[in-house]
Amino acid sequence: MVLNIVIVGVGGQGLLSMAQLIGWASVESGTNVLVAETHGLSQRGGSVIVHVRLGDASSPLIPVGRGNIMLALELLEAARYVNYMRNDGVAVVNKKLIKPNIPGVRVEREENVINTLKGTVKNTYFIDASTKALEEGNPVGANMVILGFLGNMLERAGVLQEGLLGKYAGSIGRGSLAEINSKLYEWGYSLASQQVSNELINSIKSWLLKEVP
Amino acid sequence: MLDLLKLLKKDEVYKAIVPSFLGYRYMYRFKDLIRIEKGKAFLLGNEAIARGAIEGGIGVASAYPGTPSSEIVEALTTISKDLGIYVEWSINEKVAFEVAFAAAITGVRSLVAMKHVGLNVAADPLMSSAYTGVNEGFVIVSADDPSMWSSQNEQDNRFYGMHAYIPVFEPYGPGEAKELVKYSLEFSSKIKHPVIFRSTTRISHTRGVVDLGPIPKSVKVKGEFGKELRFALVPAVSRKNKLALLERWRKISEEVEHCPFNFLEGDGKHLIIAPGVAYSHVREAIQFLGVKAKILKLSSVYPIPEAMLLKAVSDVDDVVIIEELDPVTELQVRSILHKKNITIRVAGKDLVEYPYELSIERVVEVLSKFYNVPNPLLQTKAGGTKGIEVPARPPTFCPGCPYRPLFFEIRRYINREKLPYIASGDIGCYALSLNEPYKLQDLIIEMGGSIGLANGLSKVTDDMVFSFIGDSTFFHAGMPALANAIYNRSPQVVVILDNQIVAMTGHQPSPSTVMEGKKAIAIEDVVKGLGVEFIRVVDPFEIDDVRRSISEAVKYVREKKMPAVIIARRRCALVILRDLRRRSIMLEPCYIDQEKCIGCGTCYNWFACPAISKVDGSNKAVIDPSLCVGCGSCVIICPVNAIKLPKGTEPRKLKELWR
Numbered sequence: 001m002v003l004n005i006v007i008v009g010v011g012g013q014g015l016l017s018m019a020q021l022i023g024w025a026s027v028e029s030g031t032n033v034l035v036a037e038t039h040g041l042s043q044r045g046g047s048v049i050v051h052v053r054l055g056d057a058s059s060p061l062i063p064v065g066r067g068n069i070m071l072a073l074e075l076l077e078a079a080r081y082v083n084y085m086r087n088d089g090v091a092v093v094n095k096k097l098i099k100p101n102i103p104g105v106r107v108e109r110e111e112n113v114i115n116t117l118k119g120t121v122k123n124t125y126f127i128d129a130s131t132k133a134l135e136e137g138n139p140v141g142a143n144m145v146i147l148g149f150l151g152n153m154l155e156r157a158g159v160l161q162e163g164l165l166g167k168y169a170g171s172i173g174r175g176s177l178a179e180i181n182s183k184l185y186e187w188g189y190s191l192a193s194q195q196v197s198n199e200l201i202n203s204i205k206s207w208l209l210k211e212v213p
Numbered sequence: 214m215l216d217l218l219k220l221l222k223k224d225e226v227y228k229a230i231v232p233s234f235l236g237y238r239y240m241y242r243f244k245d246l247i248r249i250e251k252g253k254a255f256l257l258g259n260e261a262i263a264r265g266a267i268e269g270g271i272g273v274a275s276a277y278p279g280t281p282s283s284e285i286v287e288a289l290t291t292i293s294k295d296l297g298i299y300v301e302w303s304i305n306e307k308v309a310f311e312v313a314f315a316a317a318i319t320g321v322r323s324l325v326a327m328k329h330v331g332l333n334v335a336a337d338p339l340m341s342s343a344y345t346g347v348n349e350g351f352v353i354v355s356a357d358d359p360s361m362w363s364s365q366n367e368q369d370n371r372f373y374g375m376h377a378y379i380p381v382f383e384p385y386g387p388g389e390a391k392e393l394v395k396y397s398l399e400f401s402s403k404i405k406h407p408v409i410f411r412s413t414t415r416i417s418h419t420r421g422v423v424d425l426g427p428i429p430k431s432v433k434v435k436g437e438f439g440k441e442l443r444f445a446l447v448p449a450v451s452r453k454n455k456l457a458l459l460e461r462w463r464k465i466s467e468e469v470e471h472c473p474f475n476f477l478e479g480d481g482k483h484l485i486i487a488p489g490v491a492y493s494h495v496r497e498a499i500q501f502l503g504v505k506a507k508i509l510k511l512s513s514v515y516p517i518p519e520a521m522l523l524k525a526v527s528d529v530d531d532v533v534i535i536e537e538l539d540p541v542t543e544l545q546v547r548s549i550l551h552k553k554n555i556t557i558r559v560a561g562k563d564l565v566e567y568p569y570e571l572s573i574e575r576v577v578e579v580l581s582k583f584y585n586v587p588n589p590l591l592q593t594k595a596g597g598t599k600g601i602e603v604p605a606r607p608p609t610f611c612p613g614c615p616y617r618p619l620f621f622e623i624r625r626y627i628n629r630e631k632l633p634y635i636a637s638g639d640i641g642c643y644a645l646s647l648n649e650p651y652k653l654q655d656l657i658i659e660m661g662g663s664i665g666l667a668n669g670l671s672k673v674t675d676d677m678v679f680s681f682i683g684d685s686t687f688f689h690a691g692m693p694a695l696a697n698a699i700y701n702r703s704p705q706v707v708v709i710l711d712n713q714i715v716a717m718t719g720h721q722p723s724p725s726t727v728m729e730g731k732k733a734i735a736i737e738d739v740v741k742g743l744g745v746e747f748i749r750v751v752d753p754f755e756i757d758d759v760r761r762s763i764s765e766a767v768k769y770v771r772e773k774k775m776p777a778v779i780i781a782r783r784r785c786a787l788v789i790l791r792d793l794r795r796r797s798i799m800l801e802p803c804y805i806d807q808e809k810c811i812g813c814g815t816c817y818n819w820f821a822c823p824a825i826s827k828v829d830g831s832n833k834a835v836i837d838p839s840l841c842v843g844c845g846s847c848v849i850i851c852p853v854n855a856i857k858l859p860k861g862t863e864p865r866k867l868k869e870l871w872r
Contacts, residue, residue: 011608023420024240027255034386035420037257039280039363039719044645045823046608058386058496060419063573063590080603098840099826100606103650103818108601116600130839139802139839168240175797212501 002213003159003204004062005052005150008081009073010098011038011045014143017172018071019050021147025165026054036060045101049081054159055208066213068204069153070121071146073129074098075113082120086213090200091121092149094142096130123200125149125191132187138180144169148188153196157204244291250427258387258416259284261423262354265394266324267296268426269350272434273316274300275309277689278718279328280363281417282356286326287721298434302721305660305689306331310338310353317351317407318444319436322398326354329370334660334690336373342407343378344454345444346461349433350402352394353379356412359537359570363414363717365640365659367569369539374409374515378458380465381515382474383411383489387421393474393512395426404468406461411514413537415490415570466516474512477525481505483584484529486522488514488542491535491571498576504584517545523553531558533583537571607648612824613786613844613871615712616643619753620651621820621850623679623708626763634677635670639663639691641683642717642785643710650819653681661690667705668697677706677767684711684736685723692739698776699744706766707778709736710753712785720788740778747777754783754846789871790842798870800843801859805834809855820850844871 005022009015019035026033036051051062064083070091072078078093085091095114099107118124127149133141151165166189170182207213243260247267256264262285266274274293276286286300293300299316303309306327313325327335332355339353355373358364374381382397384390394410401408443454469475481504487495488511499506509525511517526532534543543561550557564579565571574590581588610617620643627634638644638654639662647654656666663680671678682691687709698705715721724734737748747769749762759781766777793800802824805816812832816825824840825847827833836856845867848856858867 010606012611020420021240023255027253027422032422033255033420036415037418037420039418044608044611044642045606047606058493059573060386060415060421060493061572063501063577065590076603076606079601080606096839098823098837100604101609101821101823102604102607102648103814103821105604106602107604112601119600134839142839171240174794177794212497 001208001210002053002055002057003069003208004067004213005054006062006067006070006081006084007050007052008070008077009048009094010077011048012140013073014140015048015050015073018143018147019052021165021168021172022052022150025160025168028164029159029161031159032056034060047077047080049084068207068213069150071150073142073146075110076100076107078117079113082117085121087120088122088203090123090125090153090204091117092125092127092146093117094129094146095126096142125195127188127191129188133184136180136183138177138184141181141184144181144184145188148185149192151185152189152192153201153204156196156201157208159208242291243288244295246425247292247295247428249425252425253422254425255420256387256423257284258390258412258419258421259356260288261387261391261421262326262394262410262412262417263288264423264425265391266352266398267292267298267428268391269395269398270322270429270432271324271398272298272321272432273313273323274298274325275303275312275323276326277303277306277309277331278715278721279331279356280718281358281412281414282326282328282331282354283718283721284417285354285356287719296428296432298432304724306335307338310335314338314342314347314351314407316436317347317349318345319438320348321433321436322350322402324352324354324398326356328364329355329357329368330364330366330659332370332373339373339379340377341446344446344451344458346405346457347401347407348405349436350398351407352397352401352410353407354410354412356414356417358414360414365657367538369541370409370411371515371541372539375541378462379407379409380469380513381409381411382512383514384416384474384512385490385492385510387416387419388423389474389512390416391423396472396474400468404461404464406465411489413490413570466519469513469516470518470520472513472518475510475518475521477507477509477521479505479507481507482530483507484509484525484532485580486511486532486534486542486546488512488536491537491576494571494573494576495535497573498580501573501577501589502580502584502586504580504586511542515541515545517542519549522546522549526550526555526557529557532560533564533580534559534561535565535571535576535579536561538567608645609648609821609823610642610645611786612822612840613789613842613846614642615753615781615783615786616646616710617820617822618756618846618850619710619759619781620646620653622756622759623653623763624651624819626760632677632767633675634679635674637663637667637670637678637680639680639682639686641686641710643681643683646681650821653679660686661694664691664694664698664705664707667707668694668701668703671703671705677770678704680705680707682707682709684709684713684725685715687736688724688734692743695740695745695776696743702775704770704774705776706763706770707776709778709780711736711780711782713782714785714788716785716787720785736780740780745776745778746773747775748780749778750780750782752783753781756849784872786842786844793870800867800870801862802836802838802841802843803845803847803859804836804857806855806857807833809853810834811853811855813852815850815852816847816856820847822847843867
């Protein structure tokens with residue numbers, strides 16, 4: 001009984017905060033959780049993957065091909081780690097491409113990346129989270145949008161207590177920043193309530209019943 | 214509560230401890246927990262180790278930061294005042310070791326933490342500490358880094374236990390880590406012998422649920438030094454001490470038989486031996502394979518419990534040792550079985566390959582071969598992509614980093630002068646200048662190695678040798694090397710990158726950090742005191758000054774055949790951003806005047822700030838407002854002044870804010 005969540009993106013996009021908030025909300029909801037983080041050298045604008053495992057996991061690492069949900073803050077990183085995903089999984093992807101900081105780097109066209117992801121994972125959602133975050137006044141708030149999307153799914157699947165993750169998200173940052181974060185979370189939350197079907201929520205529930213992910 | 218939620222529960226009384234106690238705040242920090250004595254908390258493995266240390270009654274803790282160990286003492290610094298214990302960031306691992314060891318020999322429980330390669334630096338006192346023993350619990354935390362996520366090697370520090378006659382304990386996860394640190398302190402206290410607590414990246418940097426326990430109301434923080442002869446290691450004393458050490462070792466070997474963190478579980482005709490983190494993977498791997506196994510889970514990884522092993526092998530057909538990195542357990546198992554004339558099939562490193570950390574996939578693969586059952590997991594490697602090319606994304610300097618303009622300008626100077634050079638690098642964020650476009654780290658060997666290697670390079674080559682070293686690394690191991698360079702007249706340009714913090718590991722103080730209660734040391738004073746005659750202090754954002762200083766230094770080194778020192782001083786961008794956030798200041802991003810931009814690529818190809826990229830379908834540059842921090846360091850590098858500060862931002866005002 002394990003739910004595997006793969007969080008990927010570029011160092012500095014707030015992936016560790018996301019994982020930590022999910023962890024806190026899970027523990028508070030009575031669910032066991034393991035989060036394997038990436039620190040140090042790998043954080044400085046490099047490629048980052050964080051493994052979040054809810055339930056009876058004992059190993060901190062998600063096996064390749066066994067991820068149930070991917071939260072991606074950047075398109076190329078989503079593509080890089082997509083092989084961690086089950087084909088019937090869910091990928092929530094920030095529609096943002098950050099070119100690697102290498103002179104003369106060649107980067108795949110955005111549509112190609114999106115199509116590859118669509119072709120690999122059955123349920124994909126592409127969200128303009130960075131654009132929304134910039135509009136609202138927190139340039140690095142895309143993580144909150146994606147987190148809101150997840151919050152809605154996990155609450156409907158009965159994994160998280162209602163409202164908990166949102167409260168946690170809204171306590172990040174000082175003063176107006178916390179308000180913006182809360183707003184971004186709510187935006188992501190409402191997107192999922194419109195876009196994610198009950199059928200998919202039932203699938204997430206059924207994954208939870210399995211011995212191994 | 215929903216049924217599914219119950220399914221995920223580990224037990225029925227699963228309740229976190231947070232909001233009821235803390236009131237308004239939903240999330241808690243490590244220090245918020247010091248008055249909480251039961252319940253579950255969600256902690257980083259390193260925080261769990263720190264919690265175990267305070268529950269175990271330490272009076273002193275010390276460390277030199279290094280990934281993946283840093284958060285242990287970082288957590289302890291946040292509670293030292295409240296608990297009245299002494300915690301320090303020491304200048305290097307050797308001194309950190311000595312601080313904690315001194316406490317333990319005077320009867321104060323202590324802990325010292327470092328990364329695996331840090332123990333090499335502290336190896337001198339480590340070896341001696343086994344000869345003297347201690348008077349109270351002394352735990353040496355070695356956080357190893359299998360797979361080298363942030364390190365120059367993946368040495369297996371369990372060998373230090375073997376080498377030094379010091380027992381080694383290792384947990385399988387964050388929850389056990391807390392209990393095992395407590396146990397290690399007790400163990401050390403009982404035997405009066407130091408203990409190594411080995412963690413790895415996957416323990417230290419995994420967050421998990423930890424059961425909190427009581428923290429002693431008062432702990433001993435003042436000791437007494439009894440002036441026992443055993444602490445003065447002259448040959449006659451050491452010879453005697455060796456016999457006492459061996460006697461203690463006999464006790465240690467007996468004591469580990471009772472270690473509650475070693476246990477046997479499951480049944481079957483196959484025995485899996487799983488030390489440390491391997492156990493966490495093995496437990497899941499046998500579920501994936503659907504096989505039965507008897508598991509000998511070990512936390513005393515050196516020495517292993519002999520009687521327990523013999524009992525475990527008494528009714529099985531074969532044994533497989535699932536072990537990360539080197540065959541430390543395997544060597545012990547084979548030796549014990551051989552000694553007892555037990556001939557049974559033992560598999561180990563013949564199946565589990567030596568390099569890199571373990572994963573469920575690796576363990577499933579090995580066990581599927583061992584059990585001769587199909588492997589249900591995918592055979593693809595991590596990080597692959599179907600259909601499209603994904604370029605590598607190496608880590609880089611953060612936007613606003615003072616090192617970017619510095620390396621940009623030095624690279625430009627070297628290219629223009631066509632200077633034959635060697636860039637002797639070191640350990641820290643500046644190691645990232647290894648990559649394109651700066652390429653100014655030809656060697657990165659160990660802490661302080663930049664100046665040390667330059668001492669030799671400058672004697673055996675005619676190239677201009679540049680040594681790049683950070684402020685903390687300079688204090689750690691650069692000072693003796695620079696003294697050597699002066700005394701032995703070794704010509705080199707030493708660039709000390711003084712961002713006044715240990716940036717790479719998460720901003721621990723360095724001796725050049727100005728902070729309350731500490732006496733900061735100005736690097737120019739140190740350098741002058743060592744006898745350096747050419748000293749320049751520059752602001753790396755002022756690239757004209759950088760170029761002038763480098764040019765003068767090169768000339769000086771050529772003429773005088775002596776070392777020249779340039780101190781490039783500017784605070785870490787992440788620290789500046791943190792300070793600005795605290796003042797609720799958010800700087801506007803810079804932008805590029807598209808009319809003016811001639812598409813020369815200086816900014817995106819040579820300056821290479823992550824916020825600047827090439828426009829698709831043209832050579833012009835564009836700044837991503839979600840990545841730009843508004844530091845303005847790029848403005849000066851544009852040959853046609855197309856990079857602009859945000860409208861309404863005065864350069865002078867920005868200089869005051871971003872400093």
